[in-house]
Amino acid sequence: MTKTAPLIASIALAVLLACVAAVLAAVPGAAQTTVTLVGAGDIASCKYTEDSATAKLVANIPGTVYTLGDNVYTYGTAAEFKNCYDPTWGKFKSRTRPAAGNHEYYTAGARPYFDYFGSRAGVPGRGYYSYDRGAWHIVVLNSNCDKVGGCGRYSAQGRWLRNNLANNPSRCTLAYFHHPLYATGNGTPTPQVKAFWKILYNNRADVILSGHAHRYERYAPLTPWGARNSQNGIRQFIVGTGGNSGGGEVYYGQVPGLQVVKLGTPGVLKLNLSPGAYRWKFVPIAGKTFTDTGTDECH
Numbered sequence: 687m688t689k690t691a692p693l694i695a696s697i698a699l700a701v702l703l704a705c706v707a708a709v710l711a712a713v714p715g716a717a718q719t720t721v722t723l724v725g726a727g728d729i730a731s732c733k734y735t736e737d738s739a740t741a742k743l744v745a746n747i748p749g750t751v752y753t754l755g756d757n758v759y760t761y762g763t764a765a766e767f768k769n770c771y772d773p774t775w776g777k778f779k780s781r782t783r784p785a786a787g788n789h790e791y792y793t794a795g796a797r798p799y800f801d802y803f804g805s806r807a808g809v810p811g812r813g814y815y816s817y818d819r820g821a822w823h824i825v826v827l828n829s830n831c832d833k834v835g836g837c838g839r840y841s842a843q844g845r846w847l848r849n850n851l852a853n854n855p856s857r858c859t860l861a862y863f864h865h866p867l868y869a870t871g872n873g874t875p876t877p878q879v880k881a882f883w884k885i886l887y888n889n890r891a892d893v894i895l896s897g898h899a900h901r902y903e904r905y906a907p908l909t910p911w912g913a914r915n916s917q918n919g920i921r922q923f924i925v926g927t928g929g930n931s932g933g934g935e936v937y938y939g940q941v942p943g944l945q946v947v948k949l950g951t952p953g954v955l956k957l958n959l960s961p962g963a964y965r966w967k968f969v970p971i972a973g974k975t976f977t978d979t980g981t982d983e984c985h
Contacts, residue, residue, distance in 0.1 A: 728754070808826065867879050905922040
């Protein structure tokens with residue numbers, strides 16, 4: 687055997703592996719997997735019927751169900767989860783990854799929330815965790831800062847988030863938590879979550895979903911300081927449209943990056959997450975016509 691034979695064999699192997707990778711990339715379900723997330727926040731109440739209407743939407747959309755907090759009204763009790771949430775969105779419990787809202791904490795420690803969702807809600811008492819879907823890394827945070835030892839960079843949750851993202855190999859990252867940093871209604875912007883935004887921004891996250899405001903809002907990609915940045919900014923959606931019929935807050939002032947706002951239309955936000963990109967579609971309940979669709983690429 688000549689001295690060049692091993693070199694030729696190595697080159698041939700490299701070419702073969704490259705060809706195999708190219709073939710796999712062209713095979714549906716191999717490197718081109720698209721996954722679906724669907725959900726909303728501010729959902730169930732025994733006083734309203736819109737939660738049943740949004741549950742019908744979720745029933746017809748396969749994929750992971752996310753909730754953006756205030757899963758049940760008014761006090762987050764075990765009875766409310768049993769009688770109000772379970773008959774509607776509870777049908778999708780096995781595929782739901784929830785976030786906690788402030789109404790969950792109207793009962794001490796949000797204990798019924800953690801009991802109801804079990805391990806799907808993360809470690810009891812914390813409520814922050816992560817999971818992966820397709821090519822995307824999903825982070826769920828607890829924006830009830832005073833209930834979990836803070837949301838700052840050096841809080842237990844902040845340290846966890848920094849470590850989690852530092853060890854994340856995915857190009858595309860989505861985070862969700864109840865309270866939005868930016869919102870149009872008085873009382874709904876939550877400056878305390880800017881620390882989350884800074885950590886997510888520094889780790890090139892792409893999308894943030896929040897609830898709390900009972901309406902739908904979409905924003906241009908923003909920095910944590912409110913500047914538009916199409917290259918590295920994070921796109922925020924507010925999807926507080928799961929069923930609670932509130933949301934009459936009046937628009938005020940200049941809200942940075944606001945592109946769409948819609949009150950009075952319960953519905954869900956469907957996200958198709960592909961390697962390197964995402965597509966969104968707001969789906970309204972029967973009898974409503976508003977929708978919002980678009981696409982964007984990951985950083």
